[in-house]
Amino acid sequence: MSKHSPKPFLDPHTLNLLDFSSIRRALQERCFSEAGRQALEDQTISTDSVEVEERKAEAVAFRRMLESGKPFPDLDFPDIRSLEPKLFKRGVLFELEELFALGRFIVSGRRLAKAVEASAEELLLPLAAAMPDAKALSKEIFSIVDREGNLRENHIPVLKEIRSRIRTLEREVDKTARTYLHDPTYQSLWQANQPAEKNGRIVLPIKSNFKGRIPGIVHDVSASGSTVYLEPAEIVAKNNAIVEEQNRYRREVHRILRELSTKVVAQSAEIQDLFESVARLDTLQARARFAIHHRCAPTVLSDRVLKLYEARHPLLGQICVPISVILGGEYRVLIVTGPNTGGKTVTLKTIGLLAAMNQFGMEIPAREDSTLPVFDTILADIGDEQSIEQSLSTFSAHIVNISRIIRSSTSASLVLFDELGAGTDPEEGVAIAMGLLDHFIEKGCLCMATTHHGILKNYGYSREGVENAAMEFDVQNLRPTFRIILGVPGESHALEIARRTGIPGEILESAGQYLREERGDVAELINRLSERQRKLLVTEEQQQSREAELREKTRRTDLKELHLRQKELELREQGIAELKRFLKDSRSRFEGLVAELQSAGDRQERKQAGAFLNELAEHVQKQEQALEEERAELYQAPQLGLQLGAEVLIRGTGKRGILVKRAKGDRWIVVTDTLRGTFPAGDLQPLERDTKDAGADEPLLSVSEELQSPPPAFQIDLRGLRLEDALKQVELQIDRALVSGMSEFSIVHGMGEGILQRGIHEYLKHSSHVKEYFFSTPEQGGFGRTVVRL
DSSP: OTTSOOOOOOOHHHHHHTTHHHHHHHHHHTOSSHHHHHHHHHOOOOOOHHHHHHHHHHHHHHHHHHHTOOOOOOOOOOOOTTTGGGTTOTTOOOOHHHHHHHHHHHHHHHHHHHHHHHHTOTTTHHHHHTSOOOHHHHHHHHHHBOTTSOBOGGGSHHHHHHHHHHHHHHHHHHHHHHHHHHOTTTGGGBSOSSOEEETTEEEEEEEGGGTTSSOEEEEEEOTTSSEEEEEEHHHHHHHHHHHHHHHHHHHHHHHHHHHHHHHHHHTHHHHHHHHHHHHHHHHHHHHHHHHHHTTOBOOEEOSSEEEEEEEOOTTSGGGOOOEEEEEETTBSEEEEEOOTTSSHHHHHHHHHHHHHHHHTTOOBSSOTTOEEOOOSOEEEEOSOOOBTTTTBOHHHHHHHHHHHHHHHOOTTOEEEESSTTOSSOHHHHHHHHHHHHHHHHHHTOEEEEEEOOHHHHHHHHHSTTEEEEEEEEETTTTEEEEEEEETOOOOOOHHHHHHHTTOOHHHHHHHHHHHHHHOOHHHHHHHHHHHHHHHHHHHHHHHHHHHHHHHHHHHHHHHHHHHHHHHHHHHHHHHHHHHHHHHHHHHHHHHHHHHHHHHHTOHHHHHHHHHHHHHHHHHHHHHHHHHHHHHHHHHHSOOTTOOTTOEEEETTTTEEEEEEEEOSSSEEEEEOSSOEEEEEGGGEEEOOOOTTTSOTTOOSSOOOHHHHSSOOOSEEEOTTSOHHHHHHHHHHHHHHHHHHTOOEEEEEOOOTTSHHHHHHHHHHHTOTTOOEEEEOOGGGTGGGEEEEEO
């Protein structure tokens, strides 16, 4: 599939049926920047296998970076869409707010690039290196704008001087105005004892019948006409001076913004590259966080086979039942039958949606050994598309859609049909369905169709290149299991479902009689084959169970053999130790005899006695060497029985303990009645569990009453704690969660300097009880809160 020449992915109709827009929105919600959100909106589903694999690899690399435990920076990417069109216009003047937004964008861009560089992810390093360093420009911006977006007039001498002059003039005007208001000569003239402001100028509220008493300019009159707002002649000059200084201030600000805008335009190409680099990295981190949240894995690229294992629809949440399906290889068409509400339509949508996500450069919620080709397009006819406006019935709408699929599909396409052949006369519908499937078999594309028509089951058995599959149905409880069983046609179970929903028994008996009369030998044969296939599946499961029991028995036998060899080594060690003690005693006696023999002068006897002791010492040394080699061989062998929860004996101490965690290297953490420590695997002897007194379901690891109370919290807040104390709380929370069966909780650690977050993530990374951990969404705490799944 990956070898075909790429062409545009031109089927928005199918993407709408699969609800791919919801996936795109979910990614956009995880973006930090509007640039990233817009980039995701503009990105298309690729049909180039090289591009698809590159996108996925980069997203996986970003996921590793997020899961590494290294601190991720706080990012602040404001919306700068209004700024982009102006970048390449000469003489443009940027507003202060736009420059402030650009400065914040540049600073956050550098933070993101440094975080990527610190990750040392090879695939991401070129992306960080390609991001222009506009640090000098951001420094210029923040030399005139503070971190709140206000002008730094105290850092600009000219503005500081003008602002000081304005304040002085305002104080003088206020003083003069109050002098008028509190002068006893004029007190009866005023409507109020406070000055007012009109058109930016200080005025006095004088009664209208006294307006001629004080020379000045009238700026306004109250609605009732009783008050006139007068600017006394003495204040006019000072107000004029204030206006002049304010105009001077504005001219100076305009000059500063003009100079800075010129510098921005001069670097417009670099800024545009910065926007694009941030957008690309932002889309990757959004994909990575989506993958962490939905427990996704990258698929393996295949040529012509689709294999999805434990695949989940990402929009169904916790209610989703994983499915496994194989399409391709010996068969190109898969016909799925089964009851209504059995999951057929959801299965089709899951397959189509995951294929689209894969080609959008995303990991998918499925097992990591799942494989997907790169399709040139995905085409689907799903649901009732009856159109009143276009005068189309349900069947006509399906036919119109199918005609489009026939024209658009190639050998490299994925085609999905829901209820193929429905909506018209059953015989004619089945004939059309088989003709369509013949066409797609000849064309060579991958095709999956759901149906209720029994004749298509026979078609699935008799037609080469076609395989049947059933949506499993629990007949005992009359409910679907949503599992797909390959090689077996399913049944609609309409009578059973009708009986469960309250249809009277006599009606169902009559329906059953008609059904038995209408069904032919072929249908009966299919039923017998289906039943035999189900029995074979049961037999296969039983065989797998017996194989598992046999492996366990073999393990126990190997464990007993290991214990015997260990016991043998211990006995031989005791023998060698006794021989060494004998040799030491013999040497002492020999030295005494040598002294006597020297006085007697018998050199020959002395020589023979010395040779005997040397020969004995050499024998002891060889025995010790052989024992060490055998011990090394024994301890290098796989440590049978060393698994979480197993009971062991600690050599050298004689203490019994429980394995609670695997440490780095070939080491284990062991808990005894009095201690908790880390020991090499070679120092741990597995002990067989006493099955006489313990039930088959009894846990290997008992839990003390201390851990049973209190219950675990859904969220623990560790802010303000030292790292050592915080880790103790995390360990206790995990223990309590395991005891109570809680599978998920969250940890609030804040962001701060990142010490607490890094320490907690490092602990979680090496905890065998932790399945995964990831940062919360921004609205739930972002990088200050970590979600833990056990």
